[in-house]
Amino acid sequence: MLNIGVLVSGRGSNLQAIIDGIEKGRIDARIKLVISDNPDAFAIERCKNHNIPYRIVERRNFPSKVAFEEEMANLLREENVELVVLAGFMRILSKSFLRHFPDRVINIHPSLIPAFQGLHAQRQAVEFGAKFSGCTVHIVDESVDGGPVIVQAVVPLLPEDTEESLSERILKFEHRVLPQTVQWFAEGRVKVEGRKVLVEGAKYGTLPVNPELEKF
Amino acid sequence: MLNIGVLVSGRGSNLQAIIDGIEKGRIDARIKLVISDNPDAFAIERCKNHNIPYRIVERRNFPSKVAFEEEMANLLREENVELVVLAGFMRILSKSFLRHFPDRVINIHPSLIPAFQGLHAQRQAVEFGAKFSGCTVHIVDESVDGGPVIVQAVVPLLPEDTEESLSERILKFEHRVLPQTVQWFAEGRVKVEGRKVLVEGAKYGTLPVNPELEKF
Numbered sequence: 001m002l003n004i005g006v007l008v009s010g011r012g013s014n015l016q017a018i019i020d021g022i023e024k025g026r027i028d029a030r031i032k033l034v035i036s037d038n039p040d041a042f043a044i045e046r047c048k049n050h051n052i053p054y055r056i057v058e059r060r061n062f063p064s065k066v067a068f069e070e071e072m073a074n075l076l077r078e079e080n081v082e083l084v085v086l087a088g089f090m091r092i093l094s095k096s097f098l099r100h101f102p103d104r105v106i107n108i109h110p111s112l113i114p115a116f117q118g119l120h121a122q123r124q125a126v127e128f129g130a131k132f133s134g135c136t137v138h139i140v141d142e143s144v145d146g147g148p149v150i151v152q153a154v155v156p157l158l159p160e161d162t163e164e165s166l167s168e169r170i171l172k173f174e175h176r177v178l179p180q181t182v183q184w185f186a187e188g189r190v191k192v193e194g195r196k197v198l199v200e201g202a203k204y205g206t207l208p209v210n211p212e213l214e215k216f
Numbered sequence: 217m218l219n220i221g222v223l224v225s226g227r228g229s230n231l232q233a234i235i236d237g238i239e240k241g242r243i244d245a246r247i248k249l250v251i252s253d254n255p256d257a258f259a260i261e262r263c264k265n266h267n268i269p270y271r272i273v274e275r276r277n278f279p280s281k282v283a284f285e286e287e288m289a290n291l292l293r294e295e296n297v298e299l300v301v302l303a304g305f306m307r308i309l310s311k312s313f314l315r316h317f318p319d320r321v322i323n324i325h326p327s328l329i330p331a332f333q334g335l336h337a338q339r340q341a342v343e344f345g346a347k348f349s350g351c352t353v354h355i356v357d358e359s360v361d362g363g364p365v366i367v368q369a370v371v372p373l374l375p376e377d378t379e380e381s382l383s384e385r386i387l388k389f390e391h392r393v394l395p396q397t398v399q400w401f402a403e404g405r406v407k408v409e410g411r412k413v414l415v416e417g418a419k420y421g422t423l424p425v426n427p428e429l430e431k432f
Contacts, residue, residue: 112348115331128330129411131368131420134348152347154370158420159412195345196375204347204374 002029002186005081007072007089008036012043013171014087014108014178019050021179028186032079035072037091053079059091069097076100083185086140087178095142103192104185105140108178110170112136112152117145122170123163130157133166135174137181139192150190150197151177218245218402221297223288223305224252228259229387230303230324230394235266237395244402248295251288253307269295275307285313292316299401302356303394311358319408320401321356324394326386328352328368333361338386339379346373349382351390353397355408366406366413367393 006015015034021027034047034054047054055075062068076084077100086093086107098105111121112134118124125133134154141147153173157166184190189200222231231250237243250263250270263270271291278284292300293316302309302323314321327337328350334340341349350370357363369389373382400406405416 112328112331112346114344114346115328127411129365129413130328130330131352131365132328132350132370136347149345149347154348156420159414195343197345198375204372 002082002182003032003080004029004083004085004182005076005079006031006034006085006087008034008041008043008087009038009090010041010043010088012041012046012087014174015043016046017175017179018085018087018182019046019052021183023050027179027183029083029182032081033076035075037089043088065094066096069094073097073100083182085178085182092144093140098140098142103139106137106150106181106185107140107145107147108174109136109138109145110167110174111145112154113138113145113149120163121145122167125157126161126163126166133157133170135170135177137177139197148192148195148197150181150184150199153177218298218398219248219296220245220299220301220398221292221295222247222250222301222303224250224257224259224303225254225306226257226259226304228257228262228303230390231259232262233391233395234301234303234398235262235268237399239266243395243399245299245398248297249292251291253305259304281310282312285310289313289316299398301394301398308360309356314356314358319355322353322366322397322401323356323361323363324390325352325354325361326383326390327361328370329354329361329365336379337361338383341373342377342379342382349373349386351386351393353393355413364408364411364413366397366400366415369393 008015022029031052034052036044036054036056037059039056039058044054057072059068062071082104084101084105109121111125113136116124132154134152136152137150139147155169155173184199191198191200224231238245247268250268252260252270252272253275255272255274260270273288275284278287298320300317300321325337327341329352332340348370350368352368353366355363355366371385371389400415407414407416
């Protein structure tokens with residue numbers, strides 16, 4: 001069983017997808033701790049509903065970003081967390097946090113990076129007039145939404161799409177690729193070599209979406 | 217019949233795809249003129265083989281970029297060219313050229329823009345470790361590979377891919393999307409509204425590649 005920690009700031013729908021995957025027996029992991037930097041995050045309700053330990057760690061209660069990040073890292077390390085999942089966590093983590101979990105902090109971003117990095121990725125895609133977008137799970141490094149890519153899912157963008165309708169279409173795939181990625185880590189199949197990430201035994205190379213999504 | 221001009225700098229495989237589409241009766245257009253800025257471009261041989269008028273216009277023979285571009289624009293206008301297709305043309309066109317053909321200069325780029333714009337797009341994709349790339353036909357504006365998107369095709373990127381193998385996979389789709397786009401213009405179905413391009417009557421919204429590729 002893989003010990004995971006999840007960092008959230010908002011409604012936590014991707015946290016819910018992981019909870020569901022675990023409860024259905026598709027993910028061989030346990031959520032040792034959820035940390036929210038926002039005391040009002042709906043994600044906290046999800047923790048209560050599923051008896052998952054959570055802590056609220058607010059940036060404003062620390063004198064520096066480093067102190068804030070050290071507190072989070074210490075809480076996660078005390079729980080022997082092996083993989084940290086950012087699920088709608090709205091802060092950029094610095095090296096002082098990442099060094100505790102080398103290549104073991106992952107994030108989900110609602111675009112095919114390097115396209116539409118940063119905030120409001122779906123709105124960016126609609127305004128650009130792209131014909132496809134999607135979502136990406138990547139290793140977190142010090143870039144913003146730019147770390148090594150583990151998996152991407154492609155979705156079409158329709159002429160009538162709005163930020164909302166595209167977000168909804170992408171979210172369905174976020175709820176597949178993120179749990180799948182956690183399970184790959186649980187199975188010890190994720191190999192990171194520089195910018196290249198290989199999932200051992202995954203089926204690469206066909207569309208739509210992802211042949212490598214085996215269970216989700 | 218749509219009168220088109222094609223600008224080339226190299227081997228001209230996308231020019232060949234257009235020639236083939238016309239000869240097979242899938243494109244209702246005639247190539248009125250091919251302009252090469254490179255006297256050694258293999259594309260010129262293709263023109264000779266298919267009795268297509270061509271001109272060599274070298275930048276070094278003109279005192280300024282504007283004068284060079286004005287010469288090309290004049291040659292194209294003399295032939296009543298309605299659509300200018302950049303098919304591996306390796307220069308950035310300025311407003312002085314584009315104003316002669318508003319929203320009627322198109323380019324093909326071997327990535328899903330805005331990802332991997334500029335030179336060596338396939339190499340950029342391999343080095344980034346992307347899981348998908350593709351190609352884009354777009355309206356040319358003064359940005360580099362950034363104008364309004366007409367059509368995109370997605371291809372998977374495999375773990376063993378090199379710049380060469382990815383380029384080959386993408387090229388097969390370049391040879392479909394570019395002729396298809398020319399035919400859409402011939403049919404008068406391309407509507408440009410700011411950054412949004414709509415192909416009237418095209419089927420949007422499914423993968424793989426492109427439901428809207430009807431004939432290619």
